[in-house]
Amino acid sequence: MDFWNTLRLALRALARNKLRSALTMLGIIIGVGAVIATVSIGQGAEYLVQQGIQSMGTNAVFIAAGSGRPGGARLGSWAVKTLTIDDMNAILREVSLIREAAPAVVSRVQVVYQNQNWNTGITGTTPNYFRIRSWPVQAGSIFGQDEVDSAANVCLLGTTVARILFGDVDPVGKQIRIGQLPFRVVGVLESKGQSVMGDDQDDRIFAPYTTVQRKISGITWIQFINASAVSREASNAAVAPITALLRERHHIRPGEDDDFFVRTQSDVADLADQTQRVMTLLLGSIASVSLIVGGIGIMNIMLVSVTERTREIGVRMAVGATESDVQQQFLVEAVTLSMAGGLLGIGVGLIGSALISNFLAWPTLISVKAIIAAAIFSAAVGIFFGFYPARKAAQLDPIEALRYE
Amino acid sequence: MDEQATATEEPSTQAHSDAALIRLEGVHKIYDLGEVQVHALRGVSLEILAGEFVAVMGASGSGKSTLMNILGCLDRPTRGHYYLDGTDVSQFSKVELARIRNRKLGFVFQQFNLLARTSALENVELPTIYAGITPQEREQRARESLARVGLAGRAHHFPSQLSGGQQQRVAIARALVNRPTILLADEPTGNLDSRTSVEIMDILQRLNEEEGLTVVLVTHEQDIAQYAKRALDFRDGKLRRDTPVRDRLIAREVLPTLPSLQDDDAAGET
Known part of the structure; x- marks a missing residue:
């Protein structure tokens, strides 16, 4: 018996019990649909993370005061006073893999413009910062090095701050109050959106680091260094010399913990990759569980079907069907069920992720790989769970089967 | 296959062994049921020639069903x-x-054994699916x-829309579709009223007479066996009597003498 015949037979047998076939497929439909939807949500998340990583600037090396290593009592970036602008200059001087660097001193401040006020973060830095993070202004200009040197009261606004304080008014050139001090707005930055961690990067003010150090925080040290290596590979290679240099400058003896930590973009990318792998694994196991449950449903129905159709099997054998004909017939029925369920499930998954995109404003990326895998997997489920019932049908004794009531 | 069916037309029971279509030699069948062994056939030897119409008779437990299965x-x-x-x-x-079942044998059962919710035509097609045509x-x-059994007009009816006699005719059509040498009918009239039974016997007799099809009919009803040419009597797993059917x-010829019980069934179809 050729394949098309078998397929036709299978479709007819399934069509005879439409409700039952539909319910049997439901398990697979839900399983595959869930996989497709969750994978596309996961891919959307990965896309967000990748965008976030790119927004932090490529080749970036990030140095923070405080220990990054787990274990033991540690001091946070805020309390460690050892990282200084001299450290940064030493790195620029001695680590040739680092092309440029910018310091960061952060604080929280209350900002006021006329009758509007807002509590936000302020970052004190140098003009290099905006080049390293590839973050241009949309209006006005970035403050200059001489304003850093003179600790001038100038600032740049993130779009969120600009919107809240100024609404439709152009902030450039306007005077605002930060804490008790008047500052002149020299520019508004482009919008950067959410960070990898999910906070609003545009809800922030930037000023010369000297100004923040002396007039706002009252400190002499810095908290972060945003550096840029000469290439992506160099960013990783620079970690060791930076670490060695800072340990030496901070007089840290061998065996003692660092009082700073160095992170590169590829660390973040690795972390994101790892998260993605865990997520894929998780989705994969959910998928397997639901597909196995669906498969058991198919097996159950196929066993019922074999029992119900014992006489039919007997007749088929009497008129010349071989064991393999019968086995093939039932196997194809099972695979047709699971494949049809798989295809419908793919449809359901695509519709589901489209709905999620629409209503939850979460980007979803349709994964062709996931679709192909779901199709193959559902066929495999049909073969695996259809095999036993089909074998049982094929091994019926035609005499017994014909006599079956 | 067809050559032999047409070559030996004479209803002789005494022919050469080589010409026999079916020849059993000392056939035993023992069912091993674990604790007991059931000796269903105890050394059966017989010959059936092409073109014969044989009735296999016997009470239940006589071994006639086992013989039929073999x-x-x-x-x-x-x-x-x-x-x-x-x-x-x-x-x-x-x-x-x-x-062999597919190519040389045609089966007709007491229970008709048609596939439900499947048209008469597709039921008849069933053996051809496995014949690779x-x-x-x-x-x-x-x-x-279907035309040979007078049901050309019912090709697209489902079994549930057909009378018992018509269903059995569909079953006969199914048995014939691969042009078998032998038609095996196992109590084909067991579920039918007497008039319909005679109609079925009419079809079997015509197939036997007109097309030279060899028919082996299992029955426990003496009056049905009377339509065959030769009767084999089984008892306790042995062939007890092998006689040509007298009268x-x-x-x-019988049909016109019977009262028409199912006018709708008989009308226009036979």
Whole structure:
């Protein structure tokens, strides 16, 4: 018996019990649909993370005061006073893999413009910062090095701050109050959106680091260094010399913990990759569980079907069907069920992720790989769970089967 | 296949062994039920020639069903030989037996055994699916076969829309569709009223007379056996009597004498 015949037979047998076939497929439909939807949500998340990583600037090396290593009592970036602008200059001087660097001193401040006020973060830095993070202004200009040197009261606004304080008014050139001090707005930055961690990067003010150090925080040290290596590979290679240099400058003896930590973009990318792998694994196991449950449903129905159709099997054998004909017939029925369920499930998954995109404003990326895998997997489920019932049908004794009531 | 069916027309019971379509030699069938062994057939030897119409008689437990299963290649003898068309099939594999059932044998059952919710035409087509012929030829053969039993007009009816007699005729059409050498009918009238039974016997007699089809009919009803040419009596797993049927009934002649019970069934179809 050729394949098309078998397929036709299978479709007819399934069509005879439409409700039952539909319910049997439901398990697979839900399983595959869930996989497709969750994978596309996961891919959307990965896309967000990748965008976030790119927004932090490529080749970036990030140095923070405080220990990054787990274990033991540690001091946070805020309390460690050892990282200084001299450290940064030493790195620029001695680590040739680092092309440029910018310091960061952060604080929280209350900002006021006329009758509007807002509590936000302020970052004190140098003009290099905006080049390293590839973050241009949309209006006005970035403050200059001489304003850093003179600790001038100038600032740049993130779009969120600009919107809240100024609404439709152009902030450039306007005077605002930060804490008790008047500052002149020299520019508004482009919008950067959410960070990898999910906070609003545009809800922030930037000023010369000297100004923040002396007039706002009252400190002499810095908290972060945003550096840029000469290439992506160099960013990783620079970690060791930076670490060695800072340990030496901070007089840290061998065996003692660092009082700073160095992170590169590829660390973040690795972390994101790892998260993605865990997520894929998780989705994969959910998928397997639901597909196995669906498969058991198919097996159950196929066993019922074999029992119900014992006489039919007997007749088929009497008129010349071989064991393999019968086995093939039932196997194809099972695979047709699971494949049809798989295809419908793919449809359901695509519709589901489209709905999620629409209503939850979460980007979803349709994964062709996931679709192909779901199709193959559902066929495999049909073969695996259809095999036993089909074998049982094929091994019926035609005499017994014909006599079956 | 067809050559032999047409070559030996004479209803002789005494012919050469080589010409025999069916030859059993000392066939035993023992069912091993674990604790007990049931000796269903105890050394049966017989010959059936092409073109014969044989009734196999016997009470239940006589071994006639076992004989039918062996003749029908659904089962193999425990001992002895079964020559079908000159070939010893007693040790054939399941696949080979399936092929013989498909090509050389046609089955008619007491319960009709039609597939429900499947049209008469598709029921008749069933054996052709396993014969490896083209879909066009399959349908053509099935239509021809239905026409032979007078049901050409009911091709697209489902079994549930047909009377018992019509269902059995569909079953006969199914048995004929692969042009078998032998038609095996196992109590084909057991579920039918007496008039319909005679109609079925009429079809079997016509197939036997007009087309030379060899018919083996299992029955426990003496009056049904009267339509055959030769009667084999079984008791306790042995062939007790092998006699030509005396005063053979011809269904075509009997039918007009019977009251028409199912006018709708008889009308226009036979």
